[in-house]
Amino acid sequence: MSADAQGSGSEDVHKYVLPYIMHNAKTMQFARACLAAISGSAAGILGLKNFQGFAFYAVSWIFMSFLLLAVKTQFKPHLFFKGGVKDIFTEGLIGGLLSYILFHTFLYGLVHLYQ
Amino acid sequence: MILDPAIRDWVLLPIMVVMLLVGIIRHHISVLITGAPKKPQLKAVRESKALLRGSQLRSFRNAIPPHAFESRKAYLTQAFEQGKYLKNPNAPKEGAPTPNPMTDPDMMEGMMEGMKKQVSNMVPQMLIMGWINFFFQGFVVIKLPFPLTLRFKSMLQSGVDTRDMDVTWVSSLSWYFLNLFAAGAGMNDMAAMGGVAGMAGMAPPGQPQDFNKIFLAEKENLLITSHDWELNSIEEKVLKKYGKSLKSTSSSDKIERSIEDSPDKKEKTVKDKIRAAQKAKSKRS
Numbered sequence: 001m002s003a004d005a006q007g008s009g010s011e012d013v014h015k016y017v018l019p020y021i022m023h024n025a026k027t028m029q030f031a032r033a034c035l036a037a038i039s040g041s042a043a044g045i046l047g048l049k050n051f052q053g054f055a056f057y058a059v060s061w062i063f064m065s066f067l068l069l070a071v072k073t074q075f076k077p078h079l080f081f082k083g084g085v086k087d088i089f090t091e092g093l094i095g096g097l098l099s100y101i102l103f104h105t106f107l108y109g110l111v112h113l114y115q
Numbered sequence: 116m117i118l119d120p121a122i123r124d125w126v127l128l129p130i131m132v133v134m135l136l137v138g139i140i141r142h143h144i145s146v147l148i149t150g151a152p153k154k155p156q157l158k159a160v161r162e163s164k165a166l167l168r169g170s171q172l173r174s175f176r177n178a179i180p181p182h183a184f185e186s187r188k189a190y191l192t193q194a195f196e197q198g199k200y201l202k203n204p205n206a207p208k209e210g211a212p213t214p215n216p217m218t219d220p221d222m223m224e225g226m227m228e229g230m231k232k233q234v235s236n237m238v239p240q241m242l243i244m245g246w247i248n249f250f251f252q253g254f255v256v257i258k259l260p261f262p263l264t265l266r267f268k269s270m271l272q273s274g275v276d277t278r279d280m281d282v283t284w285v286s287s288l289s290w291y292f293l294n295l296f297a298a299g300a301g302m303n304d305m306a307a308m309g310g311v312a313g314m315a316g317m318a319p320p321g322q323p324q325d326f327n328k329i330f331l332a333e334k335e336n337l338l339i340t341s342h343d344w345e346l347n348s349i350e351e352k353v354l355k356k357y358g359k360s361l362k363s364t365s366s367s368d369k370i371e372r373s374i375e376d377s378p379d380k381k382e383k384t385v386k387d388k389i390r391a392a393q394k395a396k397s398k399r400s
């Protein structure tokens with residue numbers, strides 16, 4: 001994520017360089033996919049049930065978003081994403097949830113269902 | 116209800132592993148099929164770049180001095196009107212029927228690309244679904260760790276006809292669908308990250324565009340754009356940016372006027388120079 005977009009004004013969209021934006025989005029997507037898999041596995045192994053699982057997803061999502069914000073963008077998200085903070089906290093929420101449910105179900109089944 | 120560990124070993128895991136591997140194979144096959152991107156025609160590139168030039172002039176209009184903007188505007192509107200940058204300027208212009216996409220080799224190529232992608236998406240999914248239906252029909256493989264309403268019963272227990280079983284139990288076919296959705300959402304990205312990043316810059320095959328019409332519309336847009344050079348009253352803007360506004364309005368007015376006067380004069384001289392140079396050039400040629 002070394003590449004960042006030129007310009008700093010969040011409202012002038014044409015100041016962003018498209019390849020950089022795409023690269024940033026891709027990096028974030030990769031981090032998201034890994035987060036969904038890992039946190040889903042963790043929730044499954046811990047045996048979280050019912051809405052605890054979703055709460056765990058929400059907590060890990062917020063934690064991950066905060067990490068991205070702090071470590072990757074150094075609290076300057078508008079340099080990397082067109083939408084700024086909103087992009088970091090909302091993009092890929094549903095897709096990540098699907099992966100999370102898959103891994104949660106899978107690990108939960110393996111650990112707690114089959115004796 | 117307790118599930119036999121054999122079901123885990125011979126149904127649950129195989130389905131998941133097969134889905135994952137097929138996803139990876141599909142990605143690599145699509146990379147192979149796509150091959151090297153076709154070299155675009157010079158004229159086609161010029162056509163689209165001319166359009167881009169117009170829109171860029173519009174979006175960065177305030178970053179160049181007025182005379183530069185005016186000359187670019189005049190040139191581009193003229194070029195757009197005459198169809199200077201059209202791929203085939205001799206084609207019938209108004210009222211011509213849209214050309215048949217089958218005749219244009221470019222369009223044919225684009226359609227083939229789209230077809231290939233769709234086929235490579237569809238065929239493996241059909242095969243896997245047939246495979247699961249054939250071997251694993253009626254297996255209950257896993258239980259969701261969260262409750263659901265009865266409405267999901269038909270979705271999660273397709274292939275198992277039991278009325279009284281809890282909704283959260285998942286049949287083999289539904290396990291496949293769960294995998295499919297999750298894979299579509301995020302897993303393929305993970306597989307793709309390891310591979311070549313060759314997916315960027317693929318334009319979807321669209322309808323053949325009438326560039327003459329687009330050019331004319333762009334000309335209209337150019338004609339109505341107004342120009343306000345950013346360097347006008349730049350001193351005041353800089354002062355404002357750093358929180359030091361001018362003290363009295365009357366003095367600021369005066370300063371502004373003097374500022375506006377001086378660059379105008381300078382610009383005129385620059386403009387004259389350019390004009391003189393152009394004249395000299397035309398005389399020489």
